[in-house]
Amino acid sequence: MARIVAGVTSSHVPAIGAAIDNHRTSEPYWQRVFEGFERSKEWIAKVKPDVCIVVYNDHASAFSVEMIPTFALGTAAEFPIADEGWGPRPVPVVKGHPQLAAHIAQSVILDEFDLTLCNKMEVDHGLTVPLNLMFGTPKEWPCPVIPLAVNVVMFPPPTGNRCFNLGRAIKKAVESYPEDLKVVVFGTGGMSHQISGQRAGLINSKFDHAFLDNLTRNPQKLVRMDHLEYMREAGAEGVEMVMWLIMRGALEDKVDEVYRFYTVPASNTAVGHIILENRSKGGRKAAARKPAAKSRKSAPKLKRAAARQKIQRIRS
Numbered sequence: 001m002a003r004i005v006a007g008v009t010s011s012h013v014p015a016i017g018a019a020i021d022n023h024r025t026s027e028p029y030w031q032r033v034f035e036g037f038e039r040s041k042e043w044i045a046k047v048k049p050d051v052c053i054v055v056y057n058d059h060a061s062a063f064s065v066e067m068i069p070t071f072a073l074g075t076a077a078e079f080p081i082a083d084e085g086w087g088p089r090p091v092p093v094v095k096g097h098p099q100l101a102a103h104i105a106q107s108v109i110l111d112e113f114d115l116t117l118c119n120k121m122e123v124d125h126g127l128t129v130p131l132n133l134m135f136g137t138p139k140e141w142p143c144p145v146i147p148l149a150v151n152v153v154m155f156p157p158p159t160g161n162r163c164f165n166l167g168r169a170i171k172k173a174v175e176s177y178p179e180d181l182k183v184v185v186f187g188t189g190g191m192s193h194q195i196s197g198q199r200a201g202l203i204n205s206k207f208d209h210a211f212l213d214n215l216t217r218n219p220q221k222l223v224r225m226d227h228l229e230y231m232r233e234a235g236a237e238g239v240e241m242v243m244w245l246i247m248r249g250a251l252e253d254k255v256d257e258v259y260r261f262y263t264v265p266a267s268n269t270a271v272g273h274i275i276l277e278n279r280s281k282g283g284r285k286a287a288a289r290k291p292a293a294k295s296r297k298s299a300p301k302l303k304r305a306a307a308r309q310k311i312q313r314i315r316s
């Protein structure tokens with residue numbers, strides 16, 4: 001049986017892609033952004049997902065104002081890199097997983113989520129930048145990717161609640177896939193930013209940190225947040241964060257936050273990144289915990305170890 005082991009959120013700022021492509025990652029401005037993902041790269045190299053489902057938004061590359069699906073699932077065998085005005089990014093073609101994607105489509109649509117199915121689709125920085133941040137710059141991406149494009153560019157985007165419930169439906173779909181696959185779900189975009197208008201450059205770190213806290217511990221607090229609140233608190237483009245709720249809905253209720261990174265700014269955006277592991281579906285911490293958890297006597301020890309890990313995480 002396939003299983004979702006973890007969720008990752010990551011900003012998908014286009015300038016991060018440009019910094020990678022133009023070999024500027026070691027410049028002081030960019031260094032702190034990329035250093036923040038070094039541990040994440042180590043983490044995902046250990047997890048070795050068989051498939052990643054990447055929730056992102058298209059930026060008028062595959063779609064345009066003439067046609068914008070609310071939820072578009074990539075069911076193709078591969079997804080070429082879009083030309084966003086200065087040629088396609090020099091990154092590998094994204095290979096899909098048509099079998100799992102078709103299975104997700106079947107299950108999720110029968111669960112009454114009306115997905116648009118894309119058997120041909122180019123992918124832009126919204127998908128490729130998070131792949132770079134997590135996997136670096138390999139010759140080939142290390143695993144197949146199923147893109148899920150969400151409309152957050154033309155109002156009305158889907159609600160956070162709708163996104164969370166779609167995540168739940170994706171979880172159910174993946175868990176009913178017969179092949180033994182380890183799946184990681186990415187939620188991308190955010191955090192607070194506004195790229196035009198009087199409030200261009202808006203950053204709200206207090207809101208961002210509270211959002212990350214709730215994403216881990218209390219996502220139900222986020223699912224009812226309406227679009228106006230996202231825009232008021234996190235800027236017009238901050239509404240991208242509804243996509244993170246698809247990732248969170250695809251995880252279990254209780255998760256382990258194994259890493260968090262936040263920095264300001266990257267371009268004119270707050271970069272927020274979090275890694276959440278499922279407790280019972282084979283997350284690394286869950287696997288490490290399993291044998292010890294059988295012994296009642298070891299429970300206090302585990303609690304102390306968890307507290308130590310938490311403190312280390314906060315300090316790092």
Ligand SMILES: [Fe+2]
Nearest residue numbers: 057126189240
């Ligand atoms: Fe975006």
